[in-house]
Amino acid sequence: MKTKIAIIGGGIVGSTVAYYLSQLKGHQEIEVTMFDDGHGQATKAAAGIICPWLSKRRNKQWYHLARAGAQLLPKLAKTTAMPANEYNQSGGIITRSTDDAVNAVYQLAIQRKVNAPTMGQIRKLTAQQVKDQIPVLDHSQPGVMVTGGARINGQKLSEHLIKIAQKRNLAVIPKNVQMVNDHELKTTDHDYKFSKIVVATGAWIRKTLLPLGIKADIRPQKGQLIRVHVRDTPEKENMPVLMPEGEYDFLPFGHGQLVIGATHEDQMGFDLRPNHTNALKLLSSAQKLVDHVTPDDIDQVRTGTRGYTGDYGPFFGAIPQHPDLLTGGGLGSSGLTTGPIIGKFLAQMILTDPVINFDYYEKPIKKYFRFND
Ligand SMILES: Cc1cc2nc3c(=O)[nH]c(=O)nc-3n(C[C@H](O)[C@H](O)[C@H](O)COP(=O)(O)OP(=O)(O)OC[C@H]3O[C@@H](n4cnc5c(N)ncnc54)[C@H](O)[C@@H]3O)c2cc1C
Structure with a gap:
């Protein structure tokens, strides 16, 4: 009899767990079932910027994890033959208003490159050179370019990984599922039993685990972004992503398409309705760099719900006191950036080593859980 494993959630975490559970040694011994209702998935809405090296976040475990994630992604894209337009190492540019600030970013980049070869080349760019890289820009500031920065289509990556896993040991049930206990799940029409369950429900992790008396420190945060179509722009296919100081991020695509985002809205719960005022705020950020874009040029508004913790740190592993429940x-x-490496670690815990020590990559997982008496 094969060991039965469940994954709840088919976003970036769930799909990479599924992928590695279908590839790592021992995959022949397990049967994997994924439940996903697909509602509000953050992975589908995400902008897709992979460029963690110049972040000033002080959580060093987060940085180690994000660096490892950014290193894993090009390998994963190559091994799984992901189409180039879905994972694109297009480079990333950070701009600043003064030369001193540009120099500070440059020094940080040089320092971080020592342990992050994926960063590729690091170059200081004048404002004109930034515009040459991204011809849709009418205005820019000087900045630093990291050629290893990338953009990824989260939805396509998840679908791609799930498809590969389905050829081996994965079955997908596109339904909402409730937890009964550490080994049992139920949908509206069926009960299931598993040896281990991976809870990868993003912003819904708290809700998923509450019936078991487990309280995860997870809060929902709404994110919204817009896509505008800039008319009569010089054609260039492959452009870096741009992270301008104090503004929303820019992802320029061919044919004058520009994605701008994303908002961080902590008070909106799971509300996914597009917000017109915020769409105009995003547009006004774009208008500082690109002349002549108007509300009429917005051709898509996307929203999704991210899950975040009280200290903004991610967690992963077996839930304390529940060795067969991973999350x-x-x-x-x-x-x-961090989801794929987390997915890989979780699959390794299931197939190779249940007690891997991840202190280097995360704060102790118990920090994020409370239990009913
Ligand atoms: C607008 C926006 C922009 C972003 N931009 C970036 C970016 O540029 N770079 C970056 O690195 N990150 C970005 N992120 C963050 C990133 O998208 C998320 O952190 C990541 O996708 C979360 O993945 P996940 O697998 O944990 O959750 P999700 O992708 O949300 O997946 C969870 C899944 O679980 C399902 N589910 C929940 N409960 C149940 C249940 N009971 N039964 C069945 N299914 C269930 C949900 O429907 C969903 O499909 C962005 C996020 C947003 C919203």
């Missing part, structure tokens, strides 16, 4: 969450706004 990975609290990925916040960098989950496409």
Whole structure:
């Protein structure tokens, strides 16, 4: 009899767990079932920027995790033959208003490159050179370019990994599922039993675990972004992502398409309705760099719900006191970067080593859980 494993959630975490459970040694001995209702998935809405090296976040475990995630992604894209337009190492540019600030970013980049070869080349750019890289820009500031920065289509990556896993040991049930206990789940029409369950429900982790008396420190945060179509722009296919100082991030695509985002809205719960005022705020950020974009040029508004923790740190591993319940969450706004490595670690815990020590990559997981008496 094969060991039965369940994954709840088919976003970036759930799909990479599924992928590695279908590839790692021992995959022949297990049967994996994924439940996903697909509602509000952050992975589908995400902007897709992978460029963690110049972050000033002080959580060093987060940085180690994000760096490892950014290193894993190009390998994963290559091994699984992901199409180039879905994972694109297009480079990333950070701009600053003064030369001193540009120099500070440059020094940080040089320092971080020592342990992060994926960063590729690091170059200081004048404002004109930034515009040459991204011709859609009418205005810019000087900045620093990191050629290893990338953009990824989170939805396509998840679908791609799930498809590969389905060829081996994965079955997908596109339904909402409730937890009965550490080994049992139920949908509206069926009960299931598993040896281990991976809870990868993103912003919904708290809700998923509450019936078992487990309280995860996970809060929902709404994110919204817009896509505008800039008319009559010089054609260039492959452009870096841009992270301008004090403004929303820019992802320029070919044919004048520009994605701008994303908002961080902590008070909106699970509300996914697009907000017009916020769409205009995003547009006004774009208008500082690109002339002549108007509300009429917005051709898409996307929203999703991220899960984040009280200290913004992600967690992953077996839930304390529940060795057969694994989880990975609290990925916040960098989950496409950290999700795949978390998925890989969780699969390794199931197939190779249940007690891997991840102190280097996360604060103790018990910090994020409380239990009913
Ligand atoms: C607008 C926006 C922009 C972003 N931009 C970036 C970016 O540029 N770079 C970056 O690195 N990160 C970015 N992120 C963050 C990143 O998208 C998330 O951190 C990451 O995708 C979270 O992945 P996840 O697998 O934990 O959760 P999700 O992708 O949310 O997946 C969880 C899944 O579980 C399902 N589910 C929940 N409960 C149940 C249940 N009971 N039964 C069945 N299914 C259930 C949900 O429907 C969902 O499909 C962005 C996020 C947003 C919202």
